[in-house]
Amino acid sequence: MDVYATRVFDKQEIVMREDPVISVDTRYLTAIQASQYDKLGFLVIKGFFDKNQINELSASASFIYENPSQALTVKEPKSSVVRSALSVHTNEPFLSVSESGELAGIAKDIVGANPYIHQSRINYKEGMQSIGWSWHSDFETWHSQDGMPRMRCVTAMIPLAKNTCANGALMVIPGSHKEYVSCPAPKGHSSAEDNFTDQKDGLPNIDAISYFTTGKSVDIFTIECDPCDLVLFDCNLLHVSNPNVTPEKRTNLFFVYNSIDNQLKRPYCGINPRPEWMGARESIKEIKV
Ligand code: 6CS
Numbered sequence: 001m002d003v004y005a006t007r008v009f010d011k012q013e014i015v016m017r018e019d020p021v022i023s024v025d026t027r028y029l030t031a032i033q034a035s036q037y038d039k040l041g042f043l044v045i046k047g048f049f050d051k052n053q054i055n056e057l058s059a060s061a062s063f064i065y066e067n068p069s070q071a072l073t074v075k076e077p078k079s080s081v082v083r084s085a086l087s088v089h090t091n092e093p094f095l096s097v098s099e100s101g102e103l104a105g106i107a108k109d110i111v112g113a114n115p116y117i118h119q120s121r122i123n124y125k126e127g128m129q130s131i132g133w134s135w136h137s138d139f140e141t142w143h144s145q146d147g148m149p150r151m152r153c154v155t156a157m158i159p160l161a162k163n164t165c166a167n168g169a170l171m172v173i174p175g176s177h178k179e180y181v182s183c184p185a186p187k188g189h190s191s192a193e194d195n196f197t198d199q200k201d202g203l204p205n206i207d208a209i210s211y212f213t214t215g216k217s218v219d220i221f222t223i224e225c226d227p228c229d230l231v232l233f234d235c236n237l238l239h240v241s242n243p244n245v246t247p248e249k250r251t252n253l254f255f256v257y258n259s260i261d262n263q264l265k266r267p268y269c270g271i272n273p274r275p276e277w278m279g280a281r282e283s284i285k286e287i288k289v
Pocket residue numbers: 119121133136138141142195196199278
């Protein structure tokens with residue numbers, strides 16, 4: 001039986017998580033950091049990267065944005081503005097950073113085994129031209145559309161610009177990663193690309209969000225952060241982000257680390273797998289920590 005069945009029933013349902021959030025003994029995260037990550041589902045490590053590293057990543061992210069035909073990109077729903085570039089970790093300088101000792105070590109602490117990159121992306125959120133993202137759990141998508149079996153996966157977000165309320169910083173519901181929202185079956189069919197740019201499937205409704213916020217008296221938390229910070233968040237943490245209402249883009253880099261013991265199966269909602277550059281199933285490389 002699929003404990004995380006989703007998009008197969010008519011109704012939304014909230015069930016308990018059945019996987020650990022982080023391993024018991026962490027080598028790279030302190031006990032305090034580990035317990036905060038476990039409890040809240042996210043952790044911000046200030047000043048993790050040095051400025052030169054961030055400048056290099058930032059310059060490469062800009063190059064991709066200016067030369068989208070040389071990269072794997074998706075556009076904003078109703079325009080040709082680049083929304084995201086995917087599978088960036090296969091090239092430098094992203095490759096070295098994604099495999100670097102301390103970052104991969106933290107990923108191993110969390111997922112409980114050597115990690116590999118399930119997905120990498122740069123979200124550009126162009127000033128006044130990006131629609132933002134609706135409430136969702138990434139795992140719900142990766143389980144149903146990519147066939148990721150269990151919740152042994154973490155996203156490392158590397159801000160390449162200051163993230164503020166005004167430019168659409170990530171917002172999360174602390175603690176929501178301990179339960180799972182099984183979403184209703186989609187009414188129509190939307191392609192992998194469509195659903196990536198303009199999410200339609202796998203969206204928890206207002207009852208689910210209010211169950212986690214109003215029902216548990218939990219405040220939605222806005223992760224305002226700066227370049228050089230590292231933001232880690234659980235694959236099942238509910239999150240959302242608003243459009244960027246400032247004139248400048250807000251660029252963030254993401255590496256999604258999955259446990260090498262949690263490789264993809266057939267998508268659980270019965271569709272064909274998404275392309276390799278959206279969810280890696282064949283070209284994976286174990287990062288030996
Ligand atoms: O479809 C995906 O894989 C992605 N979609 C969202 C809305 N968040 C995470 C992930 O990159």
